[in-house]
Amino acid sequence: MKNLPTNIRIKDIARLAGVSEGTVDRVLHNRGEVSKRSKEAVSNVLDQIDYSPNVVAQALASKKKYRFVYLIPHNEMGNYWTAVLKGFQLAAAEYAAYNVSFNQVSFNQFDAQSYTQAIQSILQDLPDAAFIAPIFRDETLEFTRALKNSNIPFSFIDSKIDEVDFLTYYGQNSLKSGYIAAKFLLSDLQENKKIFVVRTKRNGAVSNQTLNRLHGFMQYLTENKPAWSKNIIPIELFDDDEAANLQILREATLQYPDLAAVITFNSKVYRLASYFQALNIPNLHVIGYDLLDENVRYLKQGIIALLIAQQPENQAYFSARDMCRFLIFNKKITKVNYMPIDILIKENIDDYQHFL
Amino acid sequence: MKNLPTNIRIKDIARLAGVSEGTVDRVLHNRGEVSKRSKEAVSNVLDQIDYSPNVVAQALASKKKYRFVYLIPHNEMGNYWTAVLKGFQLAAAEYAAYNVSFNQVSFNQFDAQSYTQAIQSILQDLPDAAFIAPIFRDETLEFTRALKNSNIPFSFIDSKIDEVDFLTYYGQNSLKSGYIAAKFLLSDLQENKKIFVVRTKRNGAVSNQTLNRLHGFMQYLTENKPAWSKNIIPIELFDDDEAANLQILREATLQYPDLAAVITFNSKVYRLASYFQALNIPNLHVIGYDLLDENVRYLKQGIIALLIAQQPENQAYFSARDMCRFLIFNKKITKVNYMPIDILIKENIDDYQHFL
DNA sequence: TTAATTTCCGTGTACGCACACAGAAAGTTT
DNA sequence: AAACTTTCTGTGTGCGTACACGGAAATTAA
Incomplete structure (x- = not known):
């Protein structure tokens, strides 16, 4: 591991190659107007030494302004986004x-x-890079095609579309996170106890993320505890009718008095938590996703037993950082980056930060 | 959230205050040789605008070289360090x-x-900052006193000593991590099954970290499952005698045929894993700490059931980054930073990275 | 009032790189 | 061989800040 001081400057290369700084610059940036002779002289020197430009000086000298745009769902106060x-x-x-x-x-x-x-508003005033939460597949395909045409690099966060050539992806392996949820949920549950799997529809749409988590959950079940399948009780709630939801759950809990756990695959577990707090069922394990403030509050209270987190701040931050490393610093970057599947319980939630 | 372009330069301040750039510089750096009149003129401007220096230009112009030193245990191939x-x-x-x-x-x-x-070798040639893994308490106290005298900032990683004024600490709350280990270990264990708690002594010394984890473990036990205490079987192994260790464990497993779990509070679980792989005990839960390559291998094989991790790369990286933010960029930083207590199992180990 | 100090302040240069521009060298045409 | 192109190359300037230096202004001494 060489810790070379990297104090080789363009000036040094110029001297070594017997040309001027301007010529070295032209060779480095491949912008022509250099005789074959000079170009070779410089290339030879470059081959022998290990030049990496001073990024600080580059940034200072460069007048290039980078405009990045990120396309994400509305961030209503305190939600995932x-x-x-x-x-x-x-x-x-x-x-x-x-x-x-x-x-x-x-x-x-x-x-x-x-x-x-x-998307239209972005295409109107083309940025230098884009970050996309590709909630709608077809529209995203069209968007990325347009970006491609304009040579604008883009990255996906949260979920990805494999068919297009994105720069990076940061997000969670949803299937696996559902799988793990099942493992933890079932590990300390007595057999024959019932499990509510709660889904909430809105405009008839269920997100891919949510769906995949459910699939992962079911996969664990069939692979490891096939006998438990009969204990899974699917429950459908409304997105916007608290009273109706509470009624549905009240009836369900009466129908299934041996209820032991409730899981939902989106970030709005706190609503479930509030319902079940009202229904006051002892020893109930409520499990869900993401560290919304409300979720964390219920976790600390012991009403939510476990949350699966995916570091959304870091997804965004790393995504942006990688774009800079790519565009500005010419560094190599990893395309697909799965976020860790973080298991949060009352006891380790306090130490959970993202350190940015 | 103002996104002001921060394009206010010293030159602009100079113009606004009716003085020269040099004077502004002197005021900004508080290095005197400025009349009260000029100083006030500049201060007034500074109060009204929101100047933050261009760190890039600062870095380029500054000839100050920073020498950082980190003091950590020998990093033998593949160990924690x-x-x-x-x-x-x-x-x-x-x-x-x-x-x-x-x-x-x-x-x-x-x-x-x-x-x-x-420590002596460091004090011989004083650095601009130090990072310390304070394995030995008294020696560290003396060391930090010397650093303090020379006005050299320092940070702790891995563990900390509260009595001295360090810049940052990155590390895990060991007590809590032991507590959580107990929770996960006991959640899916049948009552009356035996649990081996394995300790390894070397030179008679047991690290603080390890001790605290054990305490946390026992705390959970007494708080939540006091009845289990009788199932805890302490085992002492040698640091350097594989054959003897294997023999000890062989006898212990014969003595306790209802063994269900084994835990150790240091990073060398892989050795336990290899012993128990040899002894071939079905359905045994082996639990330990840290993602050494060997540990991960056994985790993937299913021989180790759970590992608790603490992102050592990030501890070091963040520690260094914060020192730079403090010394170079004059940013505010957080003193005590507990690392997340990461729960790793076979199913989420693949997605675990540190993203640096 | 003038000379000698001290205090204060503006200008200039450097950091390493990007890029413009003028002018040298080489090649082409008459 | 002169005039004209084209190709090439060195120098110079700016990015925003740090810091040195020389000299102006203010203060004190003579």
Whole structure:
């Protein structure tokens, strides 16, 4: 592991190659106007030494401004996307010195048309890079095609579409996270106890993420505890009718007095928690996703037993950081990055931070 | 959230205050030779606008070289400290452009004298900052006193000593991590099954970290499952006698045929795993700490059931990063940073990375 | 009032790189 | 061989800050 001081400058290369700094610069940036003779002289030197430009000086000298845009669902106070937003803001602060500016464009995640509109506004004023939460598949395909045509790099966060050539993806392996949820849920449960699997529909749409988690959950079940399948009770709730939901659950708990656990595969477990707090069922394990403030509150109270987290701030931050490393610093980056599947319980929630 | 372009330069302040750039510079850096009149003029402008220096230009102009040194135990191939080392190396690459160079000083973690020696060598050639894994308490106290005298900031990693004024600490809450280990271990265990708690002594020394984890473990037990206490079987192994260890465990397993779980509180679970692989006990839960390659291998094989991790690379990296933010960028930083208590099982180990 | 100090302040240069521009060298046409 | 192109290359300037230096202004001494 060489710790070479990297104090080789363009000036040094010029001297070694017997040409001027300007010529070295032209060779380095491949912008022609160099005789074959000079080019070879410089190349030879470059082959022998290990030159890496001083990024600080580069940033200072370069007038190039980078405009990044991130396309995410509206971040209503405290929902999942608030965390994503925060990650981007942190990256913005970090890379402001490198002439990078960030712009948010958001949409209604339950309305494809608002997504299309958001895309249009981005295409109107082409940025230098884009970060996309590809909630709507077909629209995203079209969008990325347009970006491709304009040679604009883009990254996916949260979920991805494999068919297109994105720069990076940060997100969780949803199937596996459902699988793990099942493992933890079933590990300390007595057999023959009932499990509610709660789904909430809105505009008839269920997100891919949510669906995959459910599949992972069921996969664990069939692979490891096939006998338990009969104990899984699917429950459907409304997105916007608290009273009706409470009634549905009240009836269900009466029908299944041997209820031991409840799981939902989206981030709104706190609503379940509030229902069950009202219904007051002892020793009930409520499990869900993501560290919304409300969820964490119920976790600490012991009403939610376990949360699976995926570091949304870091997804956004790393995504932005990698784009900078790619565009500005010419570094190699990893394309697909699965976030750790973090298991949070009352006892380790306090130490959970994202350290940005 | 203002996204102001921060394009206010010293030159602008000078113009607004009706003085020269040099004067503004003198005021900003508080280095005197400025009349009261001028100083006030500049201060007034500074109060009204929101100036933050261009860190890139600062780094380029500043000839100040920062020499950082990190003091950690020898990183024998693949042990815990290899990961810490890696974190520092990544930080070194990241901050090389800011004239920061890193130097490693290491010692034998089972030999206090080697620690003292290492300290001496550091004090001989004072660095600009130090990172310390304070394995030996008294020696560390003396060391930090010397650093304090020379106005050299330092940070702790892995463990900390509260009495001294360190800059940051990154590490795990060991007590709590033992507590959580107990919770997971006992959740899916049948009552009346035996649990081996394995300790390994070396030179008669047991690390604080390890001890605290054990305490946390026992705390959970007495708080939540007091009846289980009688099932805890303490086992003592040798640090360097594989054959004897195997024999001890062979006898113990014969004596306790209803053995269900084994836990150790240091990172060398892989040795336990290999013993029990040899002894071939079905349905045994082996639990331990840290993601050494060997540990991960056994985890994937299903021989180790659960590992508790603490992101040592990130501890080192963040520690170094914070020092830079403090010394170079004048940013606010958080003093005590507990690392998340990561729960790793076969199913989520593949997605576990540190993203640096 | 002038000379000698001391205090104060503006200008200039450097950091390493990007990029413009003028002018040298080489090649082409008459 | 002169005039004209085209190709090539060195120098110079700017990015925003740090810091040195020389000299102006203010203060004190003569």
